[in-house]
Amino acid sequence: MAPLAVLLAAAYQARHVAIADVASDRRAWLLLASAAAGCLLLPNRAGLFDWLRGFRRTPDHRERLADAVERVRLARGRREIAVVTARAVCDAVRADSARLLIESGDGSFTDSFGQVTPLRADAAVTRILRESRTALDLAPEHTLRALLPAADRDWIAENGLHLVVPLEHRDGTIAAVLAVGAKEDGGAFDRRDRWLVTTLTSAAAGAWDAAAAAAANTTPSPGDVADSAGDEAAFECVACGIVAGAKPLPCGCDDPPALASLPHRLAAKFLIERRIGAGAMGVVYLARDTTLGREVALKTLPDLRDDGVRRLREEAHAMAALNHEALATLYGLERWRRTPVLVVEYFPNGTLARRLAGGGMPAPAVVDIGVRLAEGLRYMHANGVLHRDVKPSNIALASSGAPKLLDFGLATVIGAASRGAVLRGHPAGTPAYLAPEARAGATPGPGFDLWALSVVLLEAAIGWNPFAAARPARLLRRALYVDLATISAPAPAAATVLTAFFARALAPRPDDRFQTAHDLRAALEPLAGTLHT
Template sequence: MTLSSVVAALPQYAVGEQIGEGGMGVVYGGVHRQLGRPVAIKRLPHAVAEDRRMSERFEHEARLLARLDHPHIVPVYDYVRQQGEHLLVMERLDGGTVWSRFSGDGLTAQQSCGIVLAALSGLHAAHEAGVLHLDVKPKNLLFTATGVVKVADFGISQVVSEGATLVTHAGAVLGTPAYIAPEQAMGNPLSPAADVYATGTMLYELLCGDLPFERGGGPLAMIQKRVYQEPRPLPNVPEPLAGVVMRSIARDPSARYRNAETFAIDLAGAAGHLFGPDWLVRLGIPVHLAPQVSASSTRPSLRPVERDTVSLTQQPIRATLVDPVPAARLSGSSTLVPAAQVIKPPSSPWLLWLVAAISLLTLVVVPFVASGNPPEVVITQDLADPVKVDGTHLVVTLAGIPLADVPQRGPDGFELPGAARWIIGGVVTAKVDDQPAFLLGSGQTPWLSIMGTGSALLLLFTLAYLESNLRALRRRQTGVAAVIASVPLGLGLGLAVWLLVSVLLKHEPTMSVALTCGVLGAAAAISASLASKRA
C-alpha cells in the first residue's frame, strides 16, 4: 500500500513526510487541517490488517490507549481503521528521544533518575488502566519542547505478539531484545513486572553506559542471556541506588518490584539519599509524581552522602553501544515464531568439569608417586653447621636450579650461604666435584624454610584467587580476562602442590615432576574457568 491510502483514510489531516520507522510500523508527520495541531501518525504494519484476530485486538487496545490521560504518556488523539489501514494519530513531540540525548551529549545520573521516574509514573497509570507497554527503551521516551518526558508506543507489542517475543527464522527479533524481560522472551504470562524489568535495564544502561549482560552473539544470544544468566552488578554506582536497579532486573519476576510505583518509590528514595532532598527541584526536568513517590524523594537522608556521589552527580554518562540490535520488520512475508521455540537452555559444561576434576586429582597424586630417582646417599643435618663431605667444591641444586656453589673452607667442610640455608626444606640435590650426587636434607622443621612455608602460602594464594575468579565468572562479573588469568594461577597451584609434597615427604624435587604438576594445574584451572563461564 502506498502513502495515498493513508491520505485517503485521514482527510481531516495534512499528511507529511515519514519521520520514523520501527519493527511495529512507520510514523508520518501531519497537521490537523482545522485545528492546525501538529500530529504524529503511526501506520501499523499491513500484517495487522490482514490478520482478523490481530486487527480486532488492536481496535480494542486502541480504545484503551485513547483513554490514557497522563502527563508522561503521549496522548492518542484518534484511531482510524479504513481502507486496509490501521492508523493511530498521536501528539507530535519534536524534542528528541532519550536515546538521542544519551548517545549525544550524555546524561548525568540525576537526569537519568528523573527521566526514569517520569517513565515509571506514566507506566503505572497505564498498568492501572490494564495496558502493558512491553517495549520500554530509550527510543520510546520522547521529550516535549519544554523538556517533559513522555512514553510512546503503548500496547503495540502486546497486540501484535500477544505478549510473547517473536523471531524470524533468520534470527531477527520483533521488538528490542536488549530490554526484553525473561518471561516475555519465553512467552510466559505477563504482568507489570515485565515493564519494570525493561525500565530497570534502561536505567542500568543510562547510569553506566552499558547493558547488564555481555555484548555479542546477535539478537537470539542476547535474549538467551537474559533468560538463563544473572545480570552483571551495576558498576561505579553506590548504594542504595545500585541495589534498587539490580532488584528491578532480577530474572525471577517475583523478586522484582511488583509494579512501577513501588519501583518509583524506592528509586526516588535512593536518589534523594544520594543527591539530596531537593534534587528534583534542582534538576529542572518536569516530573509529575504520585504523593507516595514525591514523599520518598524529599525524605531526609539517613546517612552522610558518600564521597564518590559527587562525581556520579556531575559527570555526563554516554552510551558505549551503537544503537541496540535492530528489530525485525512485521510484514506479510515474515515468518515469525515464538522465541521460546528456538531458544535452548545452555548445554551443561560437564566435559570441562570432568577434565578439571581429572587434572586436579592427577595433580594431587603425581607428587606422591613420582619421587624421581634419588641417590642412595642421604645426609640430614642442621644446615647452619658445615657439610662434612670429602672434596673441594660443593654444588647444591633444587630441581636443576643452583642454590649454592661453594668451595671447601678448611677441614670443617662446606659452609652454605645463609640464603640457601633458609630456602632448603625437605631435601635438595648436592654434588661434590665429580663424585655421585647425594641428597642433602635440613634437620629443622620444614615450616621454617622458604620451600616449606613458601609453597604452603603459594598454594593458599592460588586457591583463593582461583575461587574468586570462578565465582566472578559464574556471576558474570568478568569475562575472558579471568579465563586467561587462570592459566598462571593454575600453573602456580601445580608448582605449590609439587613443592609442598616434596618437602613433607622428603622426595627429590625434580624439574620433570614440577613441569608435569604445573601443566596439570593450568589444565584444571582453565577447564574450571571455561565451565564456570558457560554454566
C-alpha cells in the first residue's frame, strides 16, 4: 500500500504539470511500477511472508545430512539400512518416494517390500549403472530417458522414478540400487540434491558392508547374537501386528508390510508372533520361548538410540532388583544387534487401559485393585524405587484378574537428585497422571506414585480421567470439583465412602493426602470389607 499512497501524493503535487511532461519523467514511471507491484503482491502478502519465514527457518543442508548419515550408521542390518536410507533421502531432498532395491543373486535388483517392480539384470539401466557407477537422472525431460529402450522407459514410468543411484561394495560391485521418485514440489533434482543423495548412498554402502562383515563374524561379542540372514529384522503387518520372516505375511491384510524391530527368531529360542504394543519409547512383541514352552513379552527399541539403550538397560536393572506379586516379572535380558531386549512376563488379558475402554468398574473391583497396587508401591518404595509412570496402560491384568505394574522405564531411586525428573523440557511421566507438584518441577517422591494410583482408581470408578485435559493452572481446582456421582457402586453409601477416600487421596495440598503407600492401603482395606458385604 505504501507505493500506492506515495503515487497518489505525487499525483496531487503534480496536478498542475502537463501529462506529456509527467510521461517523460523516469521517476514517474518508476513510481508507477512500484505501485503496480505493491498492488499485485498485496493479495498474496500472507503467502509471501510465510515463504520468507520458511526460508529463514530452513535448516542447513549439511546439518540435515549429518543427522541422516547418523541414522543410517545406527541401522541394524541390511533391511533396516534400506528402510532408513530411503526415509532419509525423502526427508533430505523432499522426494515423494524412495526405495532401495537389493541385488538378488542373479544380477537383478528387488524391493523387499514389493513397492517397486524388480530391475532386470539385462536392463539398460542396470548395465549403465554398472559401467558408470554414478547417479542417473531419469526425469521425463532428461535426454537419457528418451534414449533408453522401451522396456526401460516402461519400468521407469510404472514406478514413477526420476533418479537411480548405485550403492557400491568396497570392491566396486553394486550391492543395491536406490530408486527415487519425483520431488514433492514437482521441480527437478539440482546439483545439491544429487550431492545429498550420493552422500547418503555412500554412507549406506559403508553401513551395508559393515552389516555384511557382522553377518560373516562367527564370534559375536558377549551377550549378542551372531548376525545371519535369518537374524535380519522381520516383517510385520501394520494393521494386525502379525510378524513373519518373509513375505507374503500369513494374515492376509491389505496393508503393505513394515519392518519389525526384531528378527522372526531371537537368540535361537524366541519365536516372535506379533506386535502387541508400540510407542515412542519402545515396542513390545508376543513371542514363544521354544525352550521352556511358554509365551513371553519382548520389549525393545524401535531404533538404535544411545538414550533409549541406556533407559532400557536401566529399566531391566530396576525390574531385576524387585520381586513382588504386584509387579511384572523380568525373565531375562537378551541383545540383538547392540539393542537390549527385555524378556518379560506376558499377560494375555491385556492391561487395565483395555478394560476401561468399555467403561468404569464396580466399586469393589476398584478397591481390590487399589489394595494390591498400593502394596506393590509400598514394596517398591521400601526398596528405594519410584515407579514414576503409574497409569492404566502400565497395569497388566493376570489370568486371575489381579493387577501387576508394568514398564519401569522411568523408575527412579528415591533421593537420586531428581535424576530423570525432566524429559525434553517437560516433567517425566504421563501428564494426565502427574501430581500438581510434579508439574511444578518438585523433586520426585513417593507422593508422585500415590497421586497417579489415586487418579487411576478414580478413572476406574467413574469411567474417565478428569485430569486428562486439565491445564496446569486449573489442575488444583479440577481436583476440588470432580463429580463422583457416577461412581459404579452397589449402593449410595458405597459411593459416599469412595468420595471421602478420593477427597483425601487427591487433595490439592500434598500435606493433606496419604503420605505413604501403607497409609493409602490402610484406608482402602476397610472399604473392601464394606463394599463386599
